[in-house]
Amino acid sequence: AxxxxxxxxxxxxKKCIETELEAAKKWSHKWGFLKTPLDELIHDKKEENTSPKxxxxxxxxxxxxxxxxxxxxxRKLGFKIAMQQYVS
Numbered sequence: 001a002x003x004x005x006x007x008x009x010x011x012x013x014k015k016c017i018e019t020e021l022e023a024a025k026k027w028s029h030k031w032g033f034l035k036t037p038l039d040e041l042i043h044d045k046k047e048e049n050t051s052p053k054x055x056x057x058x059x060x061x062x063x064x065x066x067x068x069x070x071x072x073x074x075r076k077l078g079f080k081i082a083m084q085q086y087v088s
Contacts, residue, residue, distance in 0.1 A: 028035075
């Protein structure tokens with residue numbers, strides 16, 4: 001085994017500790033929002049959605065979606081059904 005310089009190892013360890021402490025100080029600034037409990041986040045959204053609903057005039061209201069089946073007729077396609085159309 002190689003002999004190690006104890007002073008160099010100590011300096012590396014000190015630098016590692018300094019880096020960790022600096023990262024710990026910066027963490028709350030960058031990632032502190034992750035500590036907010038989920039209940040508080042959901043509660044804030046519920047309060048935002050409680051705005052009073054305004055009745056729109058008829059010409060500004062969105063019409064309901066028309067069912068596709070009303071305009072498009074869906075038939076089963078396949079070899080047997082196609083052959084029956086030509087045979088009969």
